[in-house]
Amino acid sequence: GQSLEQPSEVTAVEGAIVQINCTYQTSGFYGLSWYQQHDGGAPTFLSYNALDGLEETGRFSSFLSRSDSYGYLLLQELQMKDSASYFCAPLGGNTPLVFGKGTRLSVIA
Amino acid sequence: NAGVTQTPKFRVLKTGQSMTLLCAQDMNHEYMYWYRQDPGMGLRLIHYSVGEGTTAKGEVPDGYNVSRLKKQNFLLGLESAAPSQTSVYFCASSLTAFATNEKLFFGSGTQLSVL
Numbered sequence: 001g002q003s004l005e006q007p008s009e010v011t012a013v014e015g016a017i018v019q020i021n022c023t024y025q026t027s028g029f030y031g032l033s034w035y036q037q038h039d040g041g042a043p044t045f046l047s048y049n050a051l052d053g054l055e056e057t058g059r060f061s062s063f064l065s066r067s068d069s070y071g072y073l074l075l076q077e078l079q080m081k082d083s084a085s086y087f088c089a090p091l092g093g094n095t096p097l098v099f100g101k102g103t104r105l106s107v108i109a
Numbered sequence: 110n111a112g113v114t115q116t117p118k119f120r121v122l123k124t125g126q127s128m129t130l131l132c133a134q135d136m137n138h139e140y141m142y143w144y145r146q147d148p149g150m151g152l153r154l155i156h157y158s159v160g161e162g163t164t165a166k167g168e169v170p171d172g173y174n175v176s177r178l179k180k181q182n183f184l185l186g187l188e189s190a191a192p193s194q195t196s197v198y199f200c201a202s203s204l205t206a207f208a209t210n211e212k213l214f215f216g217s218g219t220q221l222s223v224l
Contacts, residue, residue, distance in 0.1 A: 033212070042218055045213065048210065101149065
C-alpha cells in the first residue's frame with residue numbers, strides 16, 4: 001500500500017526559500033512527482049524525480065532519496081504567485097498516481 | 110489544443126438524483142482518471158481507465174460508475190447522489206502510466222453539490 005506525509009501548511013516570506021517535505025511508505029515505488037494547485041484551479045505538473053538527487057527547473061528544485069523514503073520540493077526567490085497547494089505523488093508503481101494530502105503554501109510580504 | 114475538458118463546471122443535485130460528468134481529451138492519451146477533492150483530503154482516485162473499453166476501481170469507487178466507450182472520453186456517473194458526494198471532481202489523462210515519467214494533465218474541475 002501507499003502512505004504519504006506532507007506538512008499541511010507552510011508560511012514563508014516573499015523572496016525567501018522554502019522546502020516542502022514528502023515522506024512515504026510505499027511499496028514498488030521508483031520516483032516522485034510534484035503538482036501545484038492554486039485556489040479554485042486544477043493541479044498542474046511541476047516536476048518529477050526518477051533518480052536520487054536534485055532536479056532543478058528554474059526557481060523550483062526537487063530532491064529524492066529512495067533509500068530514506070524521502071523527497072522535497074524547494075522553491076527559491078518566493079513570489080506571491082507561488083501561494084498554492086503542493087502535492088507529492090510516488091511514481092513507477094503498479095497503480096495509478098496516489099497523491100499526498102498536500103501542503104498549503106502561503107507567501108507573505 | 111484544448112487538453113482536458115470537463116462538463117459541466119457546476120452542478121447542484123438533490124439527494125437521489127443521477128447525473129453524468131463528461132471528460133474529453135484531445136491529446137490521444139491512453140490513460141484517464143477521475144479524482145475527487147475534499148478539503149483536507151487531497152486528491153482521491155475514484156476510477157481509472159488504461160484504454161478504450163477498460164475501467165478499474167480506485168481508492169473510493171463506491172457510489173460511482175464509469176465508462177470509456179471512446180478513447181477520448183471518460184464518463185463518471187452517479188446513479189443516486191448522496192450529500193457525501195458533494196465535492197470537486199477532476200478528470201485527468203496521461204500518455205504513460207505506472208512509470209517514472211508519468212505526467213497527468215487535469216481538467217478544470219466540476220463543483221458538485223448534493224443537497
